Amino acid sequence: MSKPIPQRGSNVSLPRRAWAIRRHALRMGEVQGQGYIGQALGVADVLAVACFHATHYRPEDPGWEGRDRFYLSIGHYAIALYAAMIEAGILPEDEIETYGMDDSRMPMSGMASYTPGMEITGGSLGQGLGIAVGAAMGLKRKGNPAFVYNLMSDGELGEGSTWEAAMSAAQHKLNNLICLVDFNNQQADGPSRAALATTPEAPKWQAFGWHAQEVDGNDLPALVRAFDNARNHPGDAPRVIICNTQMCKGVPFLEARDKTHFIRVDADEWAKALAHLDSVIPA
Template sequence: MSLTSTTTTAVDIDSADRLAAITDFAYRMRHHVIDMGEVQGQGYVGQALGAADIFAAVYAGHLNHRADDPEWAERDRFLLSTGHYAIGLYAALAAAGILETEELLTYAADDSRLPMSGMASYTPGMEISGGSLGHGLTVAVGMALGLRHQGSGSRIFNFLSDGELDEGSTWEAAMGAHHHQLGNLIAMVDMNALQADGPTAGVLNIEPVEQKWVAAGWYVRRVDGNDPAALLEAFDDVTSRATPRGAPSIVICDTKVGYGATILEEREKAHFMRIEDHEWQICRDQLTERFTPNSMKA
């Protein structure tokens, strides 16, 4: 039996409410990101906008957690390996009710619990201190193995970037997850095709990605990471396979940096953006126009 599948199907009628919840979650996330970014006038805004649908599919669709108890022992763990995506995770934590929306405006300020790069010691709901790329999946493997030894049914969701697939430690961890048959480990990769030094394909071409993860022993799905319906179906699939012992799973998500704010989608240098004062409201207007249902625009 092949471990790969790239087919996505339409969300059925019973999933309509879940799809609406994910779409609404991502909409609120994107506006939170713009609000936080405006405080500093710059940041990793493009990545957060592009990955918002992925965060939403996990937090609004699959992650077992308690908003009022981020340390709940039976929670699923969401590990942000890419610490510079913290602005996106803060937006998700606020949309999930773990953080107060008002606190987002302290983003990256002195003494804030919301530093520019994710720190587990500062922020409720931030499971690890990401940053040096390539470490997150290794931590996820150890955590998934530890939870299994404890008899826990909790799952590990590990968020990776395509740039992290340049790192040898990522592939060591991938092989380790297969060796230990960590079926409670679900990874996702934000394939936005951009790194600090330029396009991913030019820095170090990582394709064919699916075949590499299959060769490492993982169950693989690849979807449009800006299509909530495709994401919902893919995560439904991989979570249905999640057991304490079995093949680990990964959802490879092709996304667009700055997705939803056209003015940002068109930027060439979009890894770390400096956004002019007058452009923040343009971003909000474009996000509202892009994602608000027609029935609500009148």
């Protein structure tokens, strides 16, 4: 087992945090021999910026009332969020070996009733933004200045409930709501662009009354700027960041593989992937 990396509040770089999130996720995938590892590797940079730059929380008190809420609409991305929560000190690293096991606090699909720091049970897809809208409204009515973040997939852009929630957020002037769209152009039935996401995304959100940004979701400085802009943007509009990510980012032989919603990783390849990460540890 690798040595624990210093936790939030210490002088650890965002590239190192993203690297660690990828490594934790790979170790969990190795435990089960499967998992949505392509998505976890791709969204690691987004989670590094969210957890170690943008959001306010207390690792020792996941239910702290003043925390920013982080909702995982894409429940099958749980492996990625667990990796970030391990890195943040919300979950202990030694629980990696229990991933997906009976009675584990880290089931393969995220469930709020099982896991400290897991705010909602994600799925059916398309429901997370509606839940986030309700939470943002509640925080405003209580006078709580916290933000609500909702991480959703590009496939959820084809769900009618997503756009109903988007209209509601603009109607109620929820400027404490930040939606993060992981756009990796992959969903269960094929490329997202071949389904319903056939046109540029930012103009759609702008037409629904949102402040919209589109960034390279694997460019850490660009993500930092986008998160800062989202939090500090003046006015009443809700905010969205469309993050264009690469499936399997950070492990070249997996990056080169034909991409599908659930990539195949052979038994010997988990160790190979970890060895590659261990050869490129960032400062």
